[in-house]
Amino acid sequence: MNRFSVSIPTGRFDLELCASSGQVFRWQRLDDGTWLGVDGDHWYRVLLPPTDTPVRTRDSLKYVAKEKGPGGEEIFEVESNASREDFESLFRLDLDAEEVEAEIVRRAPELEPYMGTLAGLRLMEPSDPVEIFFAFLCTPNNNIRRITQMVRKLAAYGLVMDTVQGNELHRFPEAEVIAAIPEQELRSAGFGYRGRTIPSLANQLIERGGRAWLESLKSAPYEDAHRELKAMKGIGPKLADCIALFALHHTEAVPVDTHIWQALCRLYFPEWKDKAPTDQRYETAAAHFRSKLGDLSAWAHQYLFYDNVLNWRTRN
DNA sequence: TAGGGACCTGCC
DNA sequence: GCAGGTCCCT
Helix, strand or coil: CCEEEEEEEECCCCCHHHCCCCCCCEECCCCCEEEEEEEECCEEECCCCCCCCCCCCCCCCCCCCCCCCCEEEEEEEEECCCCHHHHHCCCCCCCHHHHHHHHHHHHHHHHHHHHHHHHCCCCCCCHHHHHHHHHHHHCCCHHHHHHHHHHHHHHHHCCEEECCCCCCCCEECHHHHHHCCHHHHHHCCCCCHHHHHHHHHHHHHHHHHHHHHHHHHHCCCCHHHHHHHCCCCCCCCHHHHHHHHHHCCCCCCCCCHHHHHHHHHHCHHHHCCCCCEEEEEEHHHEEEEEEEHHHHHHHHHHHHHHHHHHHHCCCC
């Protein structure tokens, strides 16, 4: 096991925010206040820097803005089976979040109101495309709480790679393992109709070449990757974008879900406010956002998304 | 091509 | 009624 500490300028990295914002689903807060997460072959147990701001809970959809410190650094103490470089890669700590946010506002000034209140939220770069592929198959027509539970149940089909603070941490299973799970077993576990679609997608993934095929789409143009994913039965434009983004790291992807659709209508397409995002409208809206933000589309999208998740009940 | 219903489950 | 939708059918 490795121990290392990571020092970041105050307000540039909020691990709790990143881990709760629907990008990854394998993090949990332990009783001792540390955060424990799995990413591919790696696990991390993180002691967050001390803070005097109220603890945010997912139960109350209240978000308390973090005070921006007067310069200074925050220290994250990490235990892990991986290296500091792996940790920094997962959270893209090589990027200066403040500079990214400033560039987003330069490209799209209308997004400025969404930037400040989510300081420390970062676009993540998970390491295992297969794990992310299946995690996002749990997301349609679902909520983050239940998605997290479902991903945990799928992960339990994988081998135990370590036990940390009494928690057995599983390597996420390969597609072959998921494909072999009987539909009824998943339905009994609370997966609903996804008990059928998830093993089906596992088979479709295997037919195309499994992990290697998914990896190959990383170096394909975004448009090609998106089209290939969308061709699978059970994957529509939104899931294809989520997988292109979080599994394959295509940062020009703009997953247009119910939240982003509301935001894009509010900002750019008021005439579509009460319309459904058809394939045409989806493509038009996403392309518009992409034309403004370019390679920062996904980073900006993450702010828009989570702001809307936290505030949609009180927005008109 | 757009609109509408069905689909599992759980929480507001 | 709605949650990080998609499929199927008019």
